[in-house]
Amino acid sequence: MAALEIAGLRVGFEQARGDVTPVVWDVALDLHAGRVTALVGESGCGKSTVALAAMGYVAPGGTLLGGRARLGDVDLLGLPPRRLKSVWGRQIAYVGQNASLALNPALTVGRHFEEVLRRHAGMRRPAARARTAELLEAVALPDPEAARTRRPHAFSGGQQQRIALALALACRPGVLLLDEPTTGLDPTTQARVAALIRALVTEQGVATLFVSHDLGLVGTLADEIGVMYAGELVELGAAADVVARPVHPYARALLEATPRLDGGAVRGLPGAPPSAVVRDRCAFHPRCAVGDHSCAGAPVILRPVVPGHLARCLKPGAAAPSAPAAVVPAAAPPETTPLLVARDVVCRYPRRDQAAVDGVSLQLAAGETIAIVGESGSGKSTLLRALAGVHPLADGELTLDGQPLAPAAAARPRQVRARLQLVFQNPDASLNPRQTVGEIVRRPLRLLRDDVGREQEEAAVAALLERVQLPAAFADRRPGQLSGGQRQRVALARAFAARPHVLLCDEVTSALDVSVQAAIVELIVELAREQGTAVVMVSHDLPLVRSCARRVVVMRAGRVCEEGEVARLFATPRHPYTAELLAACAALEPGAGRSAASMA
Incomplete structure (x- = not known):
């Protein structure tokens, strides 16, 4: 049984004229204990909206249009705000991209943990301090005892993200939602945080949703990858398969745009995603190198391509007829006076x-x-x-x-x-x-x-x-x-x-x-x-x-x-x-x- 079952999720945002524009449509995901499901895609494709809606939250101006997010026997989308607050932190936790904004600069690190543990777990101060030391050690923060007395600004960005991750795990939630938690970190810190997340998920049996725009990164820690475009899932399958053998043209384009250490060609993806759900045709068709008129004539459903691997495409796996121009480093300038x-x-x-x-x-x-x-x-x-x-x-x-x-x-x-x-x-x-x-x-x-x-x-x-x-x-x-x-x-x-x-x-x-x-x-x-x-x-x-x-x-x-x-x-x-x-x-x-x- 899934720790968190997301089905038929639909979210819209109110426009200036008063009408509601859908930005997420019919998203379905199952999160299982001890496993990581990743959502990848460009900015504006609905990844973060799905992560927040999965815990029953919609940003101001947003509206839940349908679906469910079932945590055990409870549908989070139907809970009143007071009930939701009792669930957040205790049963389901969220870590955003920028830890410096999530941490209160006026409070010590230890005070952050004490507030969470006393409010959600009913711990007294001695027990909360012991749990804090245990958590800071679990996320490999140097000198946990000294760290407890310092304020967030005294830590690097990677260390702040480790603190935010430890806070999210403080009350032993069954579900963890991570929204771009490594974006902006340097590669050594990013690799360490990614490895830490994978280890904690496995050791503590937490069902995890990991939102990212980096297919390479999620391939190193996810069990399953869902690729989102224009508010819809366009590909869903085992992580190794999606990274090695993507079948949707959009997933392949994301991989081709990923720089590599060997200096291979980096290919840009022309255009931009639509700002709203497109339901009467393939939303990716205007940017697709393999699509034809049939892709623009009718809705395209998410369907199995091979067992366990789904794609929203009429031509799954088709190769592009020609490659776009690739990024090539600038040639060495002629000998000249330095500028x-x-x-x-x-x-x-x-x-x-x-x-x-x-x-x-x-x-x-x-x-x-x-x-x-x-x-x-x-x-x-x-x-x-x-x-x-x-x-x-x-x-x-x-x-x-x-x-x-x-x-x-x-x-x-x-x-x-x-x-x-x-x-x-x-x-x-x-x-x-x-x-x-x-x-x-x-x-x-x-x-x-x-x-x-x-x-x-x-x-x-x-x-x-x-x-x-x-x-x-x-x-x-x-x-x-x-x-x-x-x-x-x-x-x-x-x-x-x-x-x-x-x-x-x-x-x-x-x-x-x-x-x-x-x-x-x-x-x-x-x-x-x-x-x-x-x-x-x-x-x-x-x-x-x-x-x-x-x-x-x-x-x-x-x-x-x-x-x-x-x-x-x-x-x-x-x-x-x-x-x-x-x-x-x-x-x-x-x-x-x-x-x-x-x-x-």
Whole structure:
């Protein structure tokens, strides 16, 4: 018997006109004790909506249109709010993507656990403290006793995610819902958290739903994978089969868009998913390479292709007639004077003795794409922000085209600011929530460009949005109405609007779907080729770096530990730390299997 049975789940969201648009339709899943079922797909396909609805929660503006989520003998979708709150945490638990938002910065870690255990399990303080120590040890948090007295901000992102996972397991729930719990983490941390989740699920017999956009990752820890598109399941089967032999064209496209360490072609997926359920035809047909007129003429049902493997497709397993253009790293630039040079850069944080960046030198030629990689805290983002002029230099010098570059962006002339553009990792913090997308993208056209008149702005904004795969109609929306991936594409469009000579990208793809990652990488490479734009890409995603960069700089503890041509460095790393990063990424590649992940 399933620990949680989801059947006929339908969810809609109210629109401005008052009508309700379906965004999830007839989703059915069974979660079993000690097993992991994964949901994968692009942003906006309904994965997170399914996870939240499975525990009886619908976001504001949402409406349950039908279905059930049966936990034992109880249908969670029919429970009143007070009953639901007694179930949450005790019988079913949820872990979101960003642990820093889920943890209260004013409370110590121990206080978080005490509140949960006293409220849901009725434990007194001594028992709660003992259980807290047990949980922190179970998630391999260093020095659990000391950790109990510290506040969340004192921990890294990976450690915060471990704390959130331990909190979810505090009351021994039978069902665990994980919504992108490893997105944004560096590869070694991601591999460790994934292995930890798998071990805890197996040891404690928890039925788990794991939401992700990373097919390679879920292939290392899931027993079953469901692929979602436009609010519907389009493929469902054993994890090994879905990763090795996907039968729906969309699942195959997701795998082809996943970067690999061997430098294989990364193929972007043109277009974007529809924003609502499409019930009268195949929703994927407009983006499909194998579909024909029959796919657009009638509804397509989810049906068995082979025993235990379902697909919503009239042509399951059909091969695409031709492959789209693949991402290819930019060619080495001719010998030329470096465009951007950093010499012996030192950056410090206030009230800390250790330098965040300690004597790093870097040079970049026009049209060249280089990547700076390393774990969280290695100093790579601090170095990038120093180049952009938004983090102070303690020592060192910067030059652009052979001319001294002021350390502070505010001291740089307008023309120089236009030539050097920074795209931040978190678009939530870099986009003004009160402005429309059109206003955000239009601003650099007005402030930094002299060749675009007021009458040309609307067309220029539409063209920029199209280049980052957003409809022109999005110009009238605000950031809060977009998904995380869509917001990051707006940030990229804003940067491209200035026609920069140097594009500084700080983890710009870390929260994006693999299909969008590939499209953004294609865009960045195309920009470098066509406009002679130099790109510095900070990332912890080594397979992505392999697909687009010419040179790689590996940082650790504020210093460069290895640097070289991408093919050489990936084939024969000379520093043990580089080899460790590559091994962690290899463990999470599609087809790596569960044993590889457990070794990471």
